[in-house]
Amino acid sequence: MAQIVDSKAEVEGATLEGVADLAGGPRRGVPRWVITLCSLAILLALWEWFGRDINPVFGSYPSAIAVAFWDLAQSGKLGEAMIQSLQPFVVGYALAIMFGVPLGLVIGRYRVAEAALGIYVTAGYAMPLVALVPLLVLWLGLGFAVKAAVVFLMSVFPICINTWLGVTAVPKSLIEVGKSFVAPNSVILRRIVLPATLPYIMAGIRLAVGRAVVAMVIAEFFTTISGLGAIIINSANNFDTATMFVPIVVLMVLAIGLNSLIGLVERWVAPWQAEIAGRDRE
């Protein structure tokens, strides 16, 4: 009897596998978003389980954060803070892209520019920006400008360095194609170097998201306390740890969202890249 049940279970297992194969195509198995959701569910469950045992001043747990999130969202404070924070974020980040990409292209392409400006970019990337915020405040005041400047300064260097690296990785042979057809330097830069560097540029723009988010919060801590940073500071001062976590989680979700958005943009501006590069992984 036991034997019969066992063999039946085996048969069923095999059938299910077969169906999954048909549905997901060969070598696919479980879709990626299912794996991500499972990972998230496990993390939240563990956090909830252990978090409940901790004094609510020293830590928090997902359900408490969710309640705090609901309260903040209902009262309109969260939306208002988001808008306040996102304005300097968007401006600083956009300026970093507009400035960092051309600068990286020029440094990568021209020997003189590399020798003259490369050191500042490398040094700038390692600059302890937090220490400079008071100085920036003296120059730009406490308002919008200084916040956008902090975001800009934190994100421009990774974008620039990645672009620069990308240019140095452009195959010489493609540049020679331009030369052999007597393309002027500016055309080689715009029509050969720039598209060939796009994957690196997009990687730099992705890396910069994280730094820009951190920069935004730093700016809100050290200049006028405002936006999401203000919620973090004020609730921390009130020992309301659950509320403090709300903007932190929101920012992390924002970064993930931006990252996927950039991925979509990348597939749109550089569709050949996804087609050439194998995404066939174990």
Next chain:
Amino acid sequence: MGEVSLIDVSKRFVLRVGNAAQTVRALSRVSFTVRDGEIVALIGPSGCGKTTALRIAMGLESATVGRVTVDGREVKGCGHDRGMVFQHAELLPWLTAMQNVMFGLEMKGMRGAELRDTAEKYLDLVGLATSKDRRPHQLSGGMQQRVGIARALAIDPKVLLMDEPFGALDAQTRETMQEELLQIHARTKKTILFVTHDLDEAVLIADRIVIMRDGRVQEILRVPLPRPRGDLGVARGTKEFADTRYHVWKALHDAPPGSPTVH
């Protein structure tokens, strides 16, 4: 007209091996002329300087001594009078076949309807009219090189320079491409200088073969096969093919590097 000459071209470059700087002689006093409408093959063992000679003819590298002339006039750097076909086609991967051909034409200043018509005409010439909207990675190696040839021919250069154009292709595709190149030559009467390491290819395609060794021209040989050569399979069976091939083979294998002899 379309005649290209290398006159007394030498090329030295400095190579760093560890901390020591070594001067390498890539070419020593290389001279030869490709006459109007002629096909000349540059052949020799790897490192003999054949590709360097071609790149100097194109203007991608400069000669340390000597000069390059096109129709008797000295040229410096690249120019629209010479069209280059690269070993691995080197198409711009973000452009379609059509756009790749158009790129060269745009650099020549062509715009509008003429631009599209010319690009289409040359894609048609290489048999790719139906694949013009594909990107390079959607084309086979042979098709990519056809686009490379179309791109170079489209700017209507006086001389077509080809760097091992079929070296990266499989044997069968290579044979097809060789026949097509001869057909294109019959139609366009372009002057062609090409580098190859393939003995058969040199003998089947070229009117004359420049045999290079250690940076020198060792011998310049006329191929006695008549034109048009038609079916290359038949040409391979002729005595002239076998004799010339053997001659080149011997020259590459046992002749000591020395003063050039010209037949």
